[in-house]
Amino acid sequence: MRRWGITVWLLCRKEALSLRRDGVLLGLIVFAFTAAILIVAYGVKAEVSHATIAFIDEDGSTLSRQLREGVQEPYFQAPVLVDRRTARERLDRGTLIFVVDVPPRFEADLLAGRVPSLDIQVDATAMTQAGLGVVYLQDIFLHRIADAMPRPVAGPAPPFHLVPRIRFNPNSESAWFTSVMQIVTDVTVLSIILVGAAVIREREHGTIEHLLVLPVSAGEIAVAKIIANALVIFVAALLSLLLVVHVWLGVPLAGSPGLFAVCLFAYVIAVSALGMMLATIAPAMPQFGLLAVPVYAVAYLLSGAATPVANMPTLLQKAISVLPTTQFVSLTQSILYRGAGLETVWLPLLVILISAALFLLVALVRFRSMLARQG
């Protein structure tokens, strides 16, 4: 056992030396955990935000102007005035999401109590914006209209009122969510590719074969490769979380960083083992690249980092609960946002550990047969 430890340690150190020599790779890792996180954190708004809106104003009244002025950032961009044809064209081209149609004599009809109608056309293909955006617009318009009525609509006082408090992200800041989720995505993509490509490169250069004639077992080689590369990603991801996300972006980290670090390490090991498994399937680098793409893309789409798992069909939710990526996203949200402890995240952690063991086992079994095939 001691011998095993020494061998793995020696091979890990060798991996570290190799990686240190590869400037381009290191540069890409640094990019993925710094600039890429910031670009996404600043660029992506996961809820209704900065949405494009236009008015077709056939009324031209004070009220219609007031309605327009009520539409404001951060939910909406400043509205533009368009004619009907331009509106349609821009909806078609996707440069407009909402078009509000104020009919002629709108204000006059309203004041006369003729209950005019206000049309809002919504591009329903912009799903993240359309549904909630309409709710917000209705709210804005009703308030503006109520204010504009000469005799205040003696709105009967409602019997009680709601005090909604958004927990864990009180101001619904997208960056809190997207930055952390981007770290998870980068960890997944980089681990799979780094370990997988490293195995294939060593295979193509014959260095794995060289190690196998020394008193070194395939298991030791595989484990060392996974640990060494996983460690690099682990450290990079953790630093990124602390420095880029916490310090720079000012995202509070609710839960225990120690607990998260443990879970992160387990996850990195799991996806690294997955990368190695893929490398044993692919005969050479081009095939490996193509094999890796759907794996990480699907893992990302199903993880809950793109769209919430809660929105997926119930059956699918059950099916994907065995995926380590999905469990890691759920665990990350629990620990970092909700401040949950081990009593909450033990199950996802267990799933990750089991999948790590499983991937590792398959990778090891295939490792030797891969070498035989190649000879």
Next chain:
Amino acid sequence: MSDAPPTTGVPPAAPYEAGIWVAGVRHRYGRAEALHDVSIDLPAGATIGVIGPDGVGKSTLLGLIAGVRRLQAGRVVTLGCDMADRRAREAFLGRVAFMPQGLGKNLYPTLSVRENIDFFARLFGLDAVTRQARIAQLLDATGLAPFPDRPAAQLSGGMKQKVSLCCALVHDPDLLILDEPTTGVDPLSRRQFWTLVDQLRARRPGMSVIVSTAYMEEAERFDWLVAMKDGRVLACDRTQAILRRTGRATLEEAYVSLLPEAERAGASALSIPPYRDPGGGPAIEADGLTKRFGRFVAVDHVSFHIGRGEIFGFLGSNGCGKSTTMKMLTGLLDVSEGSARVFGRPVRAGDLESRMRIGYMSQAFSLYEELTVRQNLLLQARLFRFSAGEAERRVLAALADFALEGVADLRPGGLPLGIRQRLQLAAACINDPSILILDEPTSGVDPAAREMFWKHLVALSRGKRVTIFVSTHFMNEAARCDRISFMHRGRVLAVGAPEALVQARHAATLEDAFVACLEEAMAGDKDSVPVGEASAPVMAAAGRHVPATGIGGWVARAYAFARREAVELLRDRLRLLFAVGGPVVLLLIAAFSISFDVNTIRFTVCDHDHTQASRELVEQFQGSPYFVQQASSPDRDALEARLRRGEADIGIDIPAAFGRDVAAGRDPAVGLAIDGAVPFLGANIRAYAEGVVMQYEQAMMREKGVIRLDPSPVQILPRFVYNQEFRSVYAITPGIIMLALILIPTMLTALGVVREKEIGSIMNLYASPATVGQYLLGKQMPYVLVALVAYAALVLLSVTCLGVPLKGSLLALSMGALLYLFAATGLGLLVSAFTTSQVAAIFGAALICLIPGVNFSGLLYPVSTLSGLGYGIGMVFPAGWFQIISLGSFTKGVGAATFTTAGLVLAASAMGCMLGARLLIRKQEP
């Protein structure tokens, strides 16, 4: 060639019209200078040998003469063409043929013999008739005519070199440059190769031939010689003149005598004490050893015994099964049949104990290029379980023993082959093994370094009684073994002491004996390659071809690349499967999973009131199809804990005296604690909860009739256009098609250029008159076609399987997709041209596509709502523009006219990527 111009002298004032004139050329790689002020002057129409140890700059010099390597300093004028003049050089490339070092290095392994030659013929612009005629002649002349359809990967080393020669000669060059063409080839094939070159030359006397070689005996056949050492020219003269001047009988001796005094010392003759068997049973026993790979039998019932301390040699060509046999003995490969024993113990794969006693050196350099010499040795020693101190001591001893102290802290990458091999031997010996298994340890190593190497071997064998099992294709090395075995096509032809084998065949030399053995073995072999019986007059019939020019010629060359790439792709079933299957899997999974429809919102209630009113409020949530009640929370802390543990998405906190306050009109506050960890979800939950409560309040007020509710003064009518049912699948499917078609086609081409750089086949581009533009476009086309198949599959699946109707024009969508795929594959080529390693290319392609693809291209968040850098990326990256076309055609049902801008941007980005790649790829080696 007695009509050659006079010997070297002062370089002529005017560029030398006919021959090769090199003046003051220097070349450096990083800090290392490969050529120091080289000047030579050689005639045209002659055969010229470039000799010298490994790493003296032979290949660099040949590359410069051929125009495939960038000239750094000095002048090179080849056949009247100045290599510094780009236009002249590119025109000149059509007159030269360059065969790079390495067996079949310029061949494409999955292409057949004919396809390989055909590719080169097309590259040089030969028309169909000339092509057919020329290929037939060359196949005849080289004896390859019986197997035109065999893939290059399945050829022996000798055959590979013949195919390479055919490829080089197909365009009838004026100058043929061969860089170590016979290294690693068996003696029979080597003889055949030179006979062939002589025949071809006899038919085209005007052709100049420059050959670099490490076999001195081969060099004697050339008219002229350039002897090099350490980047300098020792002599450049007629072969006879050099022999005369040095007064030596053989070139090997002549070369040594040209060296400076100090370096000759090591070249004394090597004496080997006779072998005495110490007894104790053989060290290695192989009985009926057989290895099959599928149907191919690599090693066929091989048997031999090697005594302890004996030097046993395996003599045979590349691919004859030497390496496979050795790998079976080390346990690297499983034995298909027969048995292998080492010191009486059967070889088993997992047997770590026996590995402690074996040192193995593989044919290719297999230590780490990223580690220094010292680090490599230290790692090796530590892996052999020596303590840190002991390992340190052994490494120092090894550095001294193998004269590696001077390079201890350098990386092996920049070292000459001889030193690299010595390092490998030092590594293999670090644990004082009882057996050394050495697979072609001296392949490509120059004579002096080989001598040094063998001294080590002899010392190990006779001094330390190490059993040495070595394979080689050098006759003089084989002659030094105690016993050797001739191997050919997986079988042992003969075993015995070298002298005994020579006598048994009544041959003059060991080489003759081996050749006799080979010829005997091949007599009944259907794969035998006859040579020298070429009946068709090569070159004469076809005459000089006129390469196609103008636009037709341009397209023809691009087509040559495209055709080759397509054939390679078609033979790679796995890659085809992934290229089409990957997008399909992605679409199916994403379409079923991505959804914005709120399913269930789990709520917990903390009711401090417990009255009819509070229960009624809770019932409102219970009655909503969107809300599902979880266990109630006794107090506020419990409610918060539920949220924290993710057991509920929303907590409803009803204050004490809620019922009383409502009745009294005191407007009590009901707390809603919403899980906002996922902001999008949080906002939805809030909107749904507020909706439920608003309905309830209105109902309450109406029911009580206390206050008459005014009718709303306005009717707000939201109309969902394009996707009336507001179903996610209609909005998401076009986006997933966009995503799949950027992720996978880009990955398809991302390795295209960088892999060719790593393998070395990019040399064919450097050495041909084809342009980088033709190369890139040719490389792109097949992938665009494959990606189009994937696109068609995606559209078909969307319409049939997913039920997403294509409301707009299929033609407009397809046109957009075509432009998009050009952009995506172009982006892949750009990544490939930019990166220096395959790993970095995969990495780069993954990051460059995934991050903008999912975030800034309108998949989830419309590009129009982005701001700042995100918006900028969305506008520059092609995916967002195709999203407009994809979504527009599928779900919005709008016409082609709407897509004009998007189409133009896609076309521009496709061209931009290709232009970028074009500028990044230099058409010469650095």
